[in-house]
Amino acid sequence: MATYRTGIETKFKIENAAKKLFYSKGVESTTYAQIAKKANVDISSIVYHFKSFDNLMLEIKNHLSKDRKLLIKEKINIQYPNNNFAEMILNGVEYRKKMELYAAYPKYYRFYRDVYYKVQHKSAESLIMNMYDKELSLNLDLKQKILYESIITPFQFTVPDFFFSEKVQLNPHEVCDFHVRYILKTLGQTEDFINKHIQTTTEISSNIEITCDNSMNLS
Missing domain, CATH: 1.10.10.60 (Homeodomain-like)
Structure with a gap:
């Protein structure tokens, strides 16, 4: 009982x-x-x-995000025991692995999409609309349009739509690189810095294996 x-x-x-x-x-x-x-x-x-139900969802999401980041840092420390990577690099690797999980595990993606859209959407609404208004003025081809929309309203896409359009195929690494370039360029970083950042995070990420089970601790 x-x-x-x-x-x-x-x-x-x-x-x-x-x-x-x-x-x-x-x-x-x-x-x-x-x-x-x-x-x-x-x-x-x-x-x-x-x-409230919203608080429960948000707390789970925050704990999962924290646990995923700690798990990735632990794996990086095993692969690179003498590393002194900057926090930006560690965050870049974590973001890349998160995108891989979204693409590989639709239920994992669905949970984060639901939490974002139901709980966090309102707080991000003004930022999203400002970005949307800005990007609408650009003359974009279909592929660029999909990539920009994945930044503007990332969790309104279903997994197949987000990573694989019927007309333009995308993969999680391509989406991740586009997001990183957009963010770092907005922050004023040079093209050389951005390229080195992506190269480094890609190399480190390729040596790190993470699954939905060990990320969410579903056992």
Whole structure:
């Protein structure tokens, strides 16, 4: 019988149960009742710990992002034990691996898309619209248009649309490189700096293996 419980262990059980349900069923198809049943707690325990469904999603997403980054840093330290890579390089590798996970695991991508679009979309709305207005003025071919749109509204795409258009084929590395070039150029970095950054992160990333299971700790 489910009971009302407080404490760190209960919070962890709720988060772990919700994470597995969000991944397997999708956010839209997951309810408080299902999470409570899987965690063997009362619904009121979920509300006590997370206040709202949105907060629960966001906390899971933040923990997963932090865990993924730590996992990648650990793997980099194993492959490059004497490394002194700048934080920008480490972030670049993490971003590249994230894109690979999005392309390889549709359910993983769906979870991040749902959290972004349902919880974080409003806070990013003004920035997105400013970028959209700016890029609309450019004369873009189809491939460039798809790449720009992947920056402007990245989580409104389904996985096949995001990485593989029927007319223009894209892969996660190509999308990642475009995003990195766009961001670093916006920050005022030179073309030489950008090329070296992409070359370095590509080389390091190729030596790092990460899967959905060890990234999300679904066991």
